[in-house]
Amino acid sequence: MPHSSVPDSIFAGGPSLSVLERLLNTVPRDRGAWKLWVKGLADSLWRESPKVCTNVKAWAEQQPDSVAELVHAFYANPNPVTRTLPKTSEPSIDPMFLSLQHQAPVEKYLVKLSGAQLIGNSGLVILPDGQYTLEPAISPYHLKQLAEYYSGIRHRFLKRRSLQGDYFPLMQLWASATNYYHTIHDNMHRLEGLLEHLPEDIIFVVPDNLKAWQWEILSTLGIEADRCTTISTTEILSVETLYFGPWGAPWDFDTLRGYEWGRQRFYDRYDVESKPPQRLLYISRERASWRRLTNGEAVEALLEKYGFEKCLPETMTIGEQVKLFAEAKAVVSVKGAAMTNLMFCPAGTHVLEIQLSEYDPLGPCFWLMCEQMNHHYSYIVGETVKTRNSVYRGYKGRVAYREDLHVSIDRLERSIQTLLEDLNNHL
Numbered sequence: 001m002p003h004s005s006v007p008d009s010i011f012a013g014g015p016s017l018s019v020l021e022r023l024l025n026t027v028p029r030d031r032g033a034w035k036l037w038v039k040g041l042a043d044s045l046w047r048e049s050p051k052v053c054t055n056v057k058a059w060a061e062q063q064p065d066s067v068a069e070l071v072h073a074f075y076a077n078p079n080p081v082t083r084t085l086p087k088t089s090e091p092s093i094d095p096m097f098l099s100l101q102h103q104a105p106v107e108k109y110l111v112k113l114s115g116a117q118l119i120g121n122s123g124l125v126i127l128p129d130g131q132y133t134l135e136p137a138i139s140p141y142h143l144k145q146l147a148e149y150y151s152g153i154r155h156r157f158l159k160r161r162s163l164q165g166d167y168f169p170l171m172q173l174w175a176s177a178t179n180y181y182h183t184i185h186d187n188m189h190r191l192e193g194l195l196e197h198l199p200e201d202i203i204f205v206v207p208d209n210l211k212a213w214q215w216e217i218l219s220t221l222g223i224e225a226d227r228c229t230t231i232s233t234t235e236i237l238s239v240e241t242l243y244f245g246p247w248g249a250p251w252d253f254d255t256l257r258g259y260e261w262g263r264q265r266f267y268d269r270y271d272v273e274s275k276p277p278q279r280l281l282y283i284s285r286e287r288a289s290w291r292r293l294t295n296g297e298a299v300e301a302l303l304e305k306y307g308f309e310k311c312l313p314e315t316m317t318i319g320e321q322v323k324l325f326a327e328a329k330a331v332v333s334v335k336g337a338a339m340t341n342l343m344f345c346p347a348g349t350h351v352l353e354i355q356l357s358e359y360d361p362l363g364p365c366f367w368l369m370c371e372q373m374n375h376h377y378s379y380i381v382g383e384t385v386k387t388r389n390s391v392y393r394g395y396k397g398r399v400a401y402r403e404d405l406h407v408s409i410d411r412l413e414r415s416i417q418t419l420l421e422d423l424n425n426h427l
Helices: 019-025 031-044 056-060 140-145 180-191 212-220 256-269 296-305 318-325 337-344 365-373 409-425
Strands: 068-077 106-114 117-119 124-126 159-169 203-207 228-231 235-244 279-283 309-311 328-334 350-355 376-381 383-385 391-394 397-400 404-406
Touching: 056 068, 056 106, 124 235, 180 212, 180 256, 180 337, 180 365, 212 256, 212 318, 256 318, 256 337, 256 365, 279 296, 279 318, 279 337, 296 309, 296 409, 318 328, 318 337, 328 337, 328 409, 337 350, 337 365, 350 365, 350 409, 365 376, 376 409
Parallel strands: 159 203, 159 235, 203 228, 279 309, 279 328, 328 350, 350 376
Antiparallel strands: 068 106, 106 235, 117 124, 117 235, 383 404, 391 397
C-alpha cells in the first residue's frame, strides 16, 4: 500500500487551528498506523518536487543513442476497446465502470537507458537528466505519496550502490507488500511481449522482502532467483544499463494475450488438465483483516443452498489454487486479491463480486480482468461497516480501506439466481 505521510494541508495555515493542532488531528488512532505516521512526519518535514517525465519513450526519442535507445515497441491493445458494462442489481452503474468503458490503443515499449538510477523498492526510476519517471508510480497522485520522490531527508540518507551490466526492474508500487494480485498481474503484464527482447544475461532487480510464494510466482513467469538482485527501501542503485518498460499496473496493459501467456505458464508448471468446468466456488474472507462479511454465516448458508463450496485460498498452495479455479464455472467473492485466481478459470466463467459501498481502493480491476478473459461479470454493493482500524491516513488525508461490510441476503439471493440463470443459458 502507499506510504503513510502527513498531509500538506497541516502546514498551510488556517483561521482557527494552529499548525500543531492540525498536526495532532492527523495522528492515527490505531497502533498499526502509528509507526507509518511518525515515518511520514519525518519524510514530510523537508519536501522536494523533482521534475517528472511522463513518457520515457517520448523522452528517449529526443536523446542521443549513447543515453537512450528504443529497443522494441508494439501496441498492447492495437485497436480501441469498448467494454461490456457489468450486470448489477444496483439502481445505476458505478461511475468507475463508465469511466473505463472505452480505451484507446496503448503502446508498450522497451527502452535501453545508460546511467539511470533506481530509488527504493517501489520501482521509481531516475533518468540520466534527473527526472523521475511517472509511469512506475501510475499517476501524479501516487507519485506524490512516495517518500522516495518527495522526501529531501530520505534522499540524503540513502545507501548508494553502483551496478555494472544490464538490468531490468521488476518492482511495482504494491508488489513488494505481499500482495497476490500485484505480484501476479503486474509482473505478468510487464514481462509479456518484452521478455524475449531482453539480453540473455539480463539481471532482474526485485524488492529485498519477497516471500517464498512470490519467488515461486516469478519462477513460474520465467524469472529464477539466480538471475535477480535485490534493492531495499533505503537504497539507490546507479545502473550501467537499465532496460525500462511501462509498468503492468494498474490495467492499461491488460490484454487477452497477456493473461493467456501467464495462465499457460501456471498451467504448465502445475500440470493442469483441461476438463469441463463443474464447480461453483465461494471465496471466503473470514480470515482476512478487513473487508469481511459481518453476516458471513448467513451468506455461506445461502450459497451452500445453491451448490457453492467455500474456499480459503490463503490456506492453499499456489498450485492448489490454480487447479481449483481451473475447474470453476462460477465464482462469488467479496472483492479481494484472491480474485486474481479468476485468470485461471476457463473462458465464460460467471462471476459475482461483492463490493464496498464507499471508497474502493481496488477499483474495477477484476471487471477488467473478466472482460479480457471473456468471463461474465456482475456485482452487488454491500453496506460498509466501520471497525476500529478503518481509517488509514495517506498523503491526501483519510483513505478508508479497512472496513468490513454487510450484504443484504435478499438482494444477494436475487443476484445468485440471476447468475445461475445466465449460467444455464450459456450452457
